[in-house]
Amino acid sequence: MAKRPRCQYCKKAFTPPRRGRPPAYCCDSHRQLAYQRRRARGDMPSLLLGRDIEDIRTKAGVERAVVDVLRRYGILPPAPKPAPRLKIVKDGDEGA
Secondary structure (H helix, E strand, O other), rough: OOOOOOOOOOOOOOOOOOOEEEEEOHHHHHHHHHHHHHHHHOHHHHHHHHHHHHHHHHHHHHHHHHHHEEEEEOOOOOOOOOOOOOOOOOOOOOOO
């Protein structure tokens, strides 16, 4: 026996129509109310941005690990040595 879908707005089980794409909501008014709720929430762009930033961090970490392994086995040339750090010299301390 197939499991009855639940409305994404009110969470009650409902009987879907026999034909067509299975609906996510039990009625049109709940579909409209869910849309209005999504529109009213102003934090959606920040949630999506946070998810994108997390994806970038994950991808960058994987890329770093792959490059390190390729360098370790000699497939890529070794990393260049960092430039020496510059010192701040005050007036009169040039010879010291």
